[in-house]
Amino acid sequence: MPSNSFADRLGEHVVLTEGERTALQLLDDRERAVRRGGALCRENDAVADFFILKRGMLMSFVILNDGSRQILRFILPGDIVSLSTLAYARATETISALADSVVGMFDRSAMARVLRDHPRLYAAMMALDQVTRAALSDRVASLGRTSARARVASVLLEIRDRMRRLDPAFPTSFALGLTQEEIGDATGLTAVHVNRMLRQLEDERLIARAGGCVTLIDEARLVRAAHYVDRMTGVDLSWLSSPS
Amino acid sequence: MPSNSFADRLGEHVVLTEGERTALQLLDDRERAVRRGGALCRENDAVADFFILKRGMLMSFVILNDGSRQILRFILPGDIVSLSTLAYARATETISALADSVVGMFDRSAMARVLRDHPRLYAAMMALDQVTRAALSDRVASLGRTSARARVASVLLEIRDRMRRLDPAFPTSFALGLTQEEIGDATGLTAVHVNRMLRQLEDERLIARAGGCVTLIDEARLVRAAHYVDRMTGVDLSWLSSPS
DNA sequence: CGTTCTGTTGATCGAACTCAACTAGTGTGG
DNA sequence: CCACACTAGTTGAGTTCGATCAACAGAACG
Structure with missing residues (x-):
């Protein structure tokens, strides 16, 4: 569940x-x-x-x-x-x-x-x-200091990580639910260039694509390429538990 | 005071x-x-x-x-x-x-x-x-969707607005307190290009510069060029005053 | 008085944009 | 049921904005 x-x-x-x-x-x-x-x-x-x-x-x-x-x-x-x-x-x-x-x-x-x-x-x-x-x-x-390739990769990783946190069974191969134009509007790129970056990531065997679905093939390399950090890991609210 | x-x-x-x-x-x-x-x-x-x-x-x-x-x-x-x-x-x-x-x-x-x-x-x-x-x-x-010129202009406006809010007497002509490299690191640009954009804003008579000081000459046009919004205006905490 | 930092300007390069053309899928209404 | 429109994706060619590289000037500084 x-x-x-x-x-x-x-x-x-x-x-x-x-x-x-x-x-x-x-x-x-x-x-x-x-x-x-x-x-x-x-x-x-x-x-x-x-x-x-x-x-x-x-x-x-x-x-x-x-x-x-x-x-x-x-x-x-x-x-x-x-x-x-x-x-x-x-x-x-x-x-x-x-x-x-x-x-x-x-x-x-x-x-x-x-x-x-x-x-x-x-x-x-x-x-x-x-x-x-x-x-x-x-x-x-990401917008200020990373390449188009890194920004696109980081969107893929972000969606996957956040979905998986909601549902640990979230598959490695999944539908993004975003058009390339939407990815572009999130990353400050044009839809055309997003398309080229996706193709490049595919050519580099970092991801695979089939029928609107993306598969993250080499996650470690993808994380490095994207300079990605999962911000849910590292959360510490323990100080709230101490007697107030 | x-x-x-x-x-x-x-x-x-x-x-x-x-x-x-x-x-x-x-x-x-x-x-x-x-x-x-x-x-x-x-x-x-x-x-x-x-x-x-x-x-x-x-x-x-x-x-x-x-x-x-x-x-x-x-x-x-x-x-x-x-x-x-x-x-x-x-x-x-x-x-x-x-x-x-x-x-x-x-x-x-x-x-x-x-x-x-x-x-x-x-x-x-x-x-x-x-x-x-x-x-x-x-x-x-700003980083995702505006030009280098707009980003540099918006840093100038932000600093000026926030300083003026602290001190209504804050002068129109002021020392930024930032190097061009720092402006670049805030706007996702190189120091060299920040320099060129400052010169351009100067050539367009939007700002003036003298001895490390900046003067915002045509503020209205600068605001438009920067797509700038002052986020302190519009704050409304009145709901906190109602009986809890 | 060299050294370092900041600013300035020119020349060249490259990443991403723009424009354009084409494909495939998806309705949708006549 | 098919012609048409519309959306999303793909690819190529040419352009542009901002980066890179390089050189130099002035100020600050130990």
């Missing part, structure tokens, strides 16, 4: 009390479905909600004035989507669905209740958010 | 109680000075502390295996430096000083005390951290 709820994710790092567990279950009191291509919210929308992805896959991106798109992150089940709502009344990014998806929703008052009734849980949620920040930092380094 | 403490920064967005104010004053119980060029902590160091910059200027960066450096953010007085300590026992970035600096320090147990005794304050700290995340997102978009 794949673990794809936020509670399970948290549970990997801190031992949750029964009360915390039920609080999490009651947290996202509403649900919303989004079709592939649909938007959950748009940049600059007035947004007062937080979302947790339950099923499917989302992405967040911004559109620049020249019309080009930069994908900021991919959002997988168990991820909290819109923590920027903590500081902004309007969305700083557009969230849209890469696959048919379902999100759980809750508002700021629900967040305030968690803070009041389960401060340790609140702290754990904020702490885990640092993981996405670390991933965002990695993306900055 | 420039406002450069974290308490003042928070105070711009939420009304702090007397108790919260004193808690903040007592928070960073230790101080540490770092000379220009010195490191506060290195990537992968075991770090259990949080830092708040009191005076000076820091940067955070990572070094890739090929030796190239990517600067992730510039840290100005009042910024909390190392919130990744919330989730990681080891530093994910190197922090070093761009100018002679002084930081206040506190550890995880102090953070836990804030959470216990002043949960609203804790929430405000976490919320404000979303601003740096938004800035990091902007940097991703």
Whole structure:
């Protein structure tokens, strides 16, 4: 059984009390479905909600004035989507669905209740958010200082690693769920060049491709080529367990 | 009097109680000075502390295996430096000083005390951290989808805006405090090309330069050229003030 | 007073972009 | 049921932006 709820994710790092567990279950009191291509919210929308992805896959991106798109992150089940709502009344990014998806929703008052009734849980949620920040930092380094080949490789590795963490049985050969244009918008490349880089990785026997599926053949070399770091490994929330 | 403490920064967005104010004053119980060029902590160091910059200027960066450096953010007085300590026992970035600096320090147990005794304050700290995340997102978009000229312009604007927020009297003509190599490491460019872009911006009468000082001549055009967004404008923590 | 650091400029190179053409799959509506 | 449109992927040719290499000037510094 794949673990794809936020509670399970948290549970990997801190031992949750029964009360915390039920609080999490009651947290996202509403649900919303989004079709592939649909938007959950748009940049600059007035947004007062937080979302947790339950099923499917989302992405967040911004559109620049020249019309080009930069994908900021991919959002997988168990991820909290819109923590920027903590500081902004309007969305700083557009969230849209890469696959048919379902999100759980809750508002700021629900967040305030968690803070009041389960401060340790609140702290754990904020702490885990640092993981996405670390991933965002990695993306900055990737865009600023690595080659197109490395950037494409790192997207492949990121998706695979995060999927496998949700489901240890996630296969070595898998459908990315991204078009080459989407990979390009995440890596700051054109779709055409993404295509060439995929071909190159294939020619180098680092990956194989067949019918829309990718296989990571030589993972060790791929990790080196991509300068990839898995940011979930290394998480340590043990300080939250000490008596407060 | 420039406002450069974290308490003042928070105070711009939420009304702090007397108790919260004193808690903040007592928070960073230790101080540490770092000379220009010195490191506060290195990537992968075991770090259990949080830092708040009191005076000076820091940067955070990572070094890739090929030796190239990517600067992730510039840290100005009042910024909390190392919130990744919330989730990681080891530093994910190197922090070093761009100018002679002084930081206040506190550890995880102090953070836990804030959470216990002043949960609203804790929430405000976490919320404000979303601003740096938004800035990091902007940097991703900048690196992925804008020209060298735009990226250099956006560094100029960012430094100026953040300095002016600390000190409304911050002059239009100012010393950046960054070498061209540092600008390059922040923007994913070489020092040589940064130089050319500065010259181009100068030729276009968007900026002027004299003796290490920069003047932003045509700010409106510069903002457009850089696709720049000031992420402090738009912050809304009002939901924290409602009765919890 | 050499040495190192930072900035500047020119010449050349190469990685990634642009434009264009073509294929294959997938609807979809007449 | 098929013609047509539309999307995603693929490949080639030519272009461009930014990198690399190199040389030099001025400032800072021990």
